[in-house]
Amino acid sequence: MPLARRLVLLGTSYRTSPVEARERCAVAPEDSAAALRELVAAEGHDEVFLISTCNRTEILISGPGAEAASETVRQRWFLGLGVQECYAYHGTDAVFHLFRVAAGLDSQVLGESEILGQIKDALGRAQDAAAVKSHLQPLVEQALAVGKRVRTETKVGEGTLSVARAAVELAAKVLGRLDRVDALVVGAGETGQLVAKHLRDVGARRIVFCNRTLERAEAAAREHGGEALPLDQLSKVISEVDLTVVSVDAPEPVVRLEHVDAARIRRRDRPPIVIDLSVPRGVDPALAAHAGMLVHGLDDLDAVVSRHHEERRSEVALAENILVEEVHKFLALQAYATLKPVVAGMRARFEEARDAVLGEIDDRELVAALADKLTKRLLNEALTQIKLGTREAFSQERLGETYRQYRERS
Amino acid sequence: MIEIEVHALATLLPVLYLIATFLYGMELGGPKAPKFRAGRHVVNGILLVVHLGWLLLLWQSLGHFPVADPWTAVSFMALSVMLVYLPIELMTGAPTTGVFVVGFAFTLQLIGSCLLPLDLSPSGFARSPFFAVHVATALLATAALLLSGFFGALYLVLLRQIRAGRFGVLFRRLPDLESLSRLNRGVATLGFVLLTVGVNIGIWWAHSGAVERLDYTDPKVLPVLVLWLLFGVIGASPWIRGLTGRRAAVVAVLGASLLIVTLIVTFLPLGSIHEF
Numbered sequence: 001m002p003l004a005r006r007l008v009l010l011g012t013s014y015r016t017s018p019v020e021a022r023e024r025c026a027v028a029p030e031d032s033a034a035a036l037r038e039l040v041a042a043e044g045h046d047e048v049f050l051i052s053t054c055n056r057t058e059i060l061i062s063g064p065g066a067e068a069a070s071e072t073v074r075q076r077w078f079l080g081l082g083v084q085e086c087y088a089y090h091g092t093d094a095v096f097h098l099f100r101v102a103a104g105l106d107s108q109v110l111g112e113s114e115i116l117g118q119i120k121d122a123l124g125r126a127q128d129a130a131a132v133k134s135h136l137q138p139l140v141e142q143a144l145a146v147g148k149r150v151r152t153e154t155k156v157g158e159g160t161l162s163v164a165r166a167a168v169e170l171a172a173k174v175l176g177r178l179d180r181v182d183a184l185v186v187g188a189g190e191t192g193q194l195v196a197k198h199l200r201d202v203g204a205r206r207i208v209f210c211n212r213t214l215e216r217a218e219a220a221a222r223e224h225g226g227e228a229l230p231l232d233q234l235s236k237v238i239s240e241v242d243l244t245v246v247s248v249d250a251p252e253p254v255v256r257l258e259h260v261d262a263a264r265i266r267r268r269d270r271p272p273i274v275i276d277l278s279v280p281r282g283v284d285p286a287l288a289a290h291a292g293m294l295v296h297g298l299d300d301l302d303a304v305v306s307r308h309h310e311e312r313r314s315e316v317a318l319a320e321n322i323l324v325e326e327v328h329k330f331l332a333l334q335a336y337a338t339l340k341p342v343v344a345g346m347r348a349r350f351e352e353a354r355d356a357v358l359g360e361i362d363d364r365e366l367v368a369a370l371a372d373k374l375t376k377r378l379l380n381e382a383l384t385q386i387k388l389g390t391r392e393a394f395s396q397e398r399l400g401e402t403y404r405q406y407r408e409r410s
Numbered sequence: 411m412i413e414i415e416v417h418a419l420a421t422l423l424p425v426l427y428l429i430a431t432f433l434y435g436m437e438l439g440g441p442k443a444p445k446f447r448a449g450r451h452v453v454n455g456i457l458l459v460v461h462l463g464w465l466l467l468l469w470q471s472l473g474h475f476p477v478a479d480p481w482t483a484v485s486f487m488a489l490s491v492m493l494v495y496l497p498i499e500l501m502t503g504a505p506t507t508g509v510f511v512v513g514f515a516f517t518l519q520l521i522g523s524c525l526l527p528l529d530l531s532p533s534g535f536a537r538s539p540f541f542a543v544h545v546a547t548a549l550l551a552t553a554a555l556l557l558s559g560f561f562g563a564l565y566l567v568l569l570r571q572i573r574a575g576r577f578g579v580l581f582r583r584l585p586d587l588e589s590l591s592r593l594n595r596g597v598a599t600l601g602f603v604l605l606t607v608g609v610n611i612g613i614w615w616a617h618s619g620a621v622e623r624l625d626y627t628d629p630k631v632l633p634v635l636v637l638w639l640l641f642g643v644i645g646a647s648p649w650i651r652g653l654t655g656r657r658a659a660v661v662a663v664l665g666a667s668l669l670i671v672t673l674i675v676t677f678l679p680l681g682s683i684h685e686f
Binding site for chain 2: 175177266267270294299300302303304
C-alpha cells in the first residue's frame with residue numbers, strides 16, 4: 001500500500017496557533033498513555049505516535065485506513081477543543097515534517113536539541129503503550145538519527161538558544177545588565193533550571209526558586225546557588241524581584257493577580273517582567289493587564305530568536321539537503337522491506353526449479369555445482385535490479401522537488 | 411578674507427552633519443558594516459574640528475564669543491547637542507539613537523547656516539568673558555535637557571511597544587529600557603548642573619552692571635526656573651520614592667516640550683532669550 005495512504009500527521013504548533021490555543025490540546029506526559037490507548041483503540045489505524053511540547057502537539061497515525069480516520073482524530077483532538085488551525089501532512093510530507101521537527105528546523109528556537117529528548121521520551125511512552133510497531137517505530141527512530149546527523153554535520157544548532165536563554169535575553173532587553181537583577185524562577189523542572197543556569201552565567205544578583213515541592217526547589221537552589229521557597233509563598237517574593245520566569249506543568253495558572261502587591265509594583269523604579277514558558281499557561285492572563293508589570297509568553301520569544309534564524313539561514317539549507325537525503329534513504333528501505341516476501345518467494349521458486357532440473361540429469365555432482373552458482377548469480381542480479389528500481393522510484397531529485405512543494409504548503 | 415572662509419565653512423557644516431546622520435542611520439536600519447562604523451568616527455572627528463574651527467574664525471572676526479545673534483546660537487546649539495551626545499555614545503557603546511540626535515543637530519545647523527547674516531557685526535555686551543561662559547553653559551544645558559526629553563520619549567515608546575508585544579526594529583536596535591532610563595536621568599543631571607552654572611553666572615553678570623535692569627518677574631524667566639526644577643527632580647528621581655523610570659521619562663518629555671515652546675516663543679520674535 002502506498003505510504004500516502006497509510007501515514008498521516010496532524011498537529012498544531014507555535015507557527016499556526018497562539019499559546020491560548022496550544023494549551024487546549026496539550027497532553028501532559030502523565031496523560032499520554034491514556035491518550036495513546038484511546039487513539040489506538042479508534043478504527044482505521046493500528047499505530048500512533050503522539051508528541052506534545054510547549055510549542056506543538058502532533059499526532060502521527062499509521063494504518064490502512066489512516067487517511068479516512070484522520071478526520072475523526074482532527075475532530076476529537078483539535079477542532080473539538082477549539083483549535084481551528086490544525087495542519088495535516090500525508091505520506092512523504094508527514095515524513096518530511098517529522099524529520100524537520102527532529103532536526104530542530106521547525107522549532108521556535110532554530111536547531112535547539114531539547115526536541116530530540118522530547119521525541120525520545122514520546123517514543124518511549126508510545127512503546128510502553130504498544131502504540132508503535134513495525135511502521136512507526138523505525139520511522140521515529142530514523143527521525144532521531146536524522147536529528148543527530150543534522151546537528152553533527154551542520155552548525156544549525158551550534159551556540160543555539162534554548163527557550164530558557166531566549167527568555168533571559170528578552171529580560172535583558174528590558175532590564176539591561178542582569179547582574180543587578182533579582183530573579184524568581186517558578187518551577188524547578190528542566191527548563192526552570194536551565195533559566196537559572198543562564199541567570200547565574202550572567203551573574204544575576206539573586207535567584208529564588210519557588211516550586212510546589214519544596215525539596216526540588218531546595219535541590220535547584222543548592223545547584224545554582226539561590227534560595228528556595230514553597231509555591232504558597234510566591235506572593236512574598238514576586239513583588240520584590242525584577243524578573244519572574246514561570247515554567248510549570250500545571251492545568252491552572254500558578255501565578256495570579258492576587259499574588260502581586262499592586263502598590264509596591266507601582267512604586268518600583270523599573271517595571272518587573274514576568275515571562276511564562278509554560279503550556280498550559282502558568283501565568284494568569286489577567287496579570288498582563290496590570291499597568292506596572294510586563295508579562296510575556298512563549299509567543300513573544302519570536303522577537304529574540306528571529307535574529308538567530310537570520311544568522312543560520314545558510315546552515316538551514318545544508319540541513320535540508322541532509323533531510324532530503326535521509327528521507328530518500330528511508331523511503332527506499334521501506335519500499336525494499338515491502339519486497340522482502342517477494343524476494344523470499346523468488347528464492348524458493350528458483351531453488352525448486354533448480355532441484356527439478358537436477359532430478360532429470362545423471363551427472364549430478366558437476367551440474368549441481370553449476371546450477372547452484374547460476375541460481376545465486378541470477379537471483380543476485382534480480383535483487384540488484386529490484387533495489388535499483390526501488391531507488392529510482394524515489395529519486396532524490398524528485399524528492400527534492402516534493403520537499404519544496406511541502407515547504408510551500410506548510 | 412575671514413568672512414569668505416566663515417561662509418564657506420558655514421556651507422560645509424550642514425553637509426558634514428548630513429553625512430554623519432546618514433552613517434548613524436545605517437547603524438539603526440542598515441547592515442552592520444565595519445566601514446560605516448569607521449566612517450562615522452572619521453566624519454564625527456572632522457565635523458567637530460570644522461565646527462570648532464568655524465567658531466574660532468567667527469570669534470577672531472567679531473572679537474568676542476561668537477554667539478550673540480540667533481543663528482550663530484542655533485549653530486552652537488547643534489554643536490552642543492553633539493558635545494553632549496558623543497561622550498554618551500562612547501560610554502554606552504550604543505550608537506543606534508544617534509540618527510535622531512545627529513539628525514536634530516543637522517536640522518539646527520542647516521537653519522543656522524542658511525540664515526547666517528552675510529554681514530556679521532560685533533555686539534557690545536558680548537565682549538565680556540562672563541557672557542561667553544553664560545551663553546556656552548546655557549546652550550550646553552539646553553542641549554542636555556532636550557536630549558533628556560528625547561531619551562525619555564524613547565523610553566516611553568519602547569515601554570509601550572514591549573507592553574504590547576510589538577518587537578520591531580526599535581526593540582531590536584535601541585538600548586534596553588534600563589539604559590534609556592539611566593541616559594534620561596544622566597543628561598537631565600548634566601543639564602541641571604550646567605543650567606545652574608549658566609543661570610547663576612548670568613545673574614551675577616547682570617547684577618555687576620552689564621545690563622540696565624534684570625526683571626525676575628519677566629514671564630520668560632519663570633519657565634527657566636520651572637525647567638531648572640523639573641530637571642533637578644529628574645536627576646534626583648532615583649532617590650525619590652514613587653518617581654519611577656516611566657514617570658521620570660514623562661517629566662523629561664514635558665520639560666523638553668516646555669523648553670521648546672519657551673525657545674520658540676522668546677527666541678523667534680525677540681531674537682534673544684532676554685529682552686535687554
